[in-house]
Amino acid sequence: MNFVKSVAAAVVASCLAVPAMAQAPVKIGFITTLSGPGGYLGADARDAFQLAIDLGGGKLGGTPVQLVVEDDALKPGQGKEITERFMKNEKIKLFTGIIFSNVLAAVAPEVIDNDGVYVSLNAAPSNFAGKECNPNYFVVSWQNDTLHESAGQNATNLGFKKAFVLAPNYQAGKDAIAGFKRFFKGEIAGEIYTRLDQTDFAPEMAQIRAANPDVVFQFHPGGVGIAFARQYQQAGLLGTIPMVVAAPSLDSVILKAVGDAAQGVYVSSHWNADFDNASNKQFVAEFQKKYNRLPTAYAAQGYDAALAIGAALKGTGGKIDDLKAFRTAMLKADFASVRGAFKFGNNQHPVQDWYALRVEKGADGQLALVTKSKVLTNRSDFYAKDCKL
Numbered sequence: 001m002n003f004v005k006s007v008a009a010a011v012v013a014s015c016l017a018v019p020a021m022a023q024a025p026v027k028i029g030f031i032t033t034l035s036g037p038g039g040y041l042g043a044d045a046r047d048a049f050q051l052a053i054d055l056g057g058g059k060l061g062g063t064p065v066q067l068v069v070e071d072d073a074l075k076p077g078q079g080k081e082i083t084e085r086f087m088k089n090e091k092i093k094l095f096t097g098i099i100f101s102n103v104l105a106a107v108a109p110e111v112i113d114n115d116g117v118y119v120s121l122n123a124a125p126s127n128f129a130g131k132e133c134n135p136n137y138f139v140v141s142w143q144n145d146t147l148h149e150s151a152g153q154n155a156t157n158l159g160f161k162k163a164f165v166l167a168p169n170y171q172a173g174k175d176a177i178a179g180f181k182r183f184f185k186g187e188i189a190g191e192i193y194t195r196l197d198q199t200d201f202a203p204e205m206a207q208i209r210a211a212n213p214d215v216v217f218q219f220h221p222g223g224v225g226i227a228f229a230r231q232y233q234q235a236g237l238l239g240t241i242p243m244v245v246a247a248p249s250l251d252s253v254i255l256k257a258v259g260d261a262a263q264g265v266y267v268s269s270h271w272n273a274d275f276d277n278a279s280n281k282q283f284v285a286e287f288q289k290k291y292n293r294l295p296t297a298y299a300a301q302g303y304d305a306a307l308a309i310g311a312a313l314k315g316t317g318g319k320i321d322d323l324k325a326f327r328t329a330m331l332k333a334d335f336a337s338v339r340g341a342f343k344f345g346n347n348q349h350p351v352q353d354w355y356a357l358r359v360e361k362g363a364d365g366q367l368a369l370v371t372k373s374k375v376l377t378n379r380s381d382f383y384a385k386d387c388k389l
Helices: 002-017 039-055 076-089 101-113 144-157 171-183 202-211 223-234 252-262 278-291 297-316 323-331
Strands: 026-032 063-071 094-096 117-120 137-139 162-168 187-194 215-218 243-246 266-269 350-361 367-379
Touching: 026 039, 026 076, 039 063, 039 278, 039 297, 063 076, 063 297, 076 101, 094 297, 101 117, 101 171, 117 297, 117 323, 144 171, 144 215, 144 243, 144 266, 144 350, 144 367, 162 171, 162 202, 171 187, 187 202, 202 223, 223 252, 252 367, 266 367, 278 297, 297 323
Parallel strands: 026 063, 026 094, 094 117, 117 137, 162 187, 162 215, 215 243, 243 266
Antiparallel strands: 266 350, 350 367
């Protein structure tokens, strides 16, 4: 009898010693641009998102997560194919990562129409911000027009009266010029839409010189922006016609690549590396420690997107199947944004402040983006009024 009891006790003890099954990680589909001139933009966003996971011990909001990354190569068709494969084979329901609006236009509807959730960390075209807004679509970065509205307001504040504007001929480019013109109070001396993959801007430089504006606004992110800035200097325009841009046209990578060609350029942004808040200080320090480079705004948005998703997962106990519960938790924006004040508007896009920056040399002789003043406060976006969520 004692033998039977001791065996039974041993069986019970061994069962109790078996740990509870670990929670399966939530897979996050991270489709982004990792190749071509804009490849570093996606790499910065990916690395910052992964940093947030690493700092959380492999978790976001206490939920284990797995980042599944693929390169869309800035091809909408490729982005859509990856999305379909992720949803079918990997059973992924939560997506983020896309940098360019033309890719987002192919991917986001595919996700939303199949009861998935898309959280944009960068691309935010106007059509998804107004009448086509959707309860399963969130934006953590900006609405495309808004960052260029800040450039228009900055140009107005600086007293410029006659602007020449340029941007690539795709949705984000059209949103950029629309946003700038909405807040710039002066005259538009010329308006050009360039190719998204353009690297030779000689004809545009000639047209700028002929128009003789007192300021140039241009939106050319990534490697295309590097080419534009270098050719602007080589054409002898930098010393004569000031340039006002938004963050994508002059980030830390472009600044390092073009050097003195960027000195004195006016920039506007919702974030800068010198922002004095605890979350940003930790982010910048940890990003530099892990990757040995200064983060761009794309990295800051990737990090914030991870924190926002983490806050939503924490609010739902790590579940995304209940889309209503996930949305409720996401909209609380219960995370410490690296940009400071942050909340979602009625169309699930950010309501945030915008700042004027300028490229200046520091005491060490190195060029840096320096925050100078606030341009817009608690700015939502032009299309929110048309969203009926």
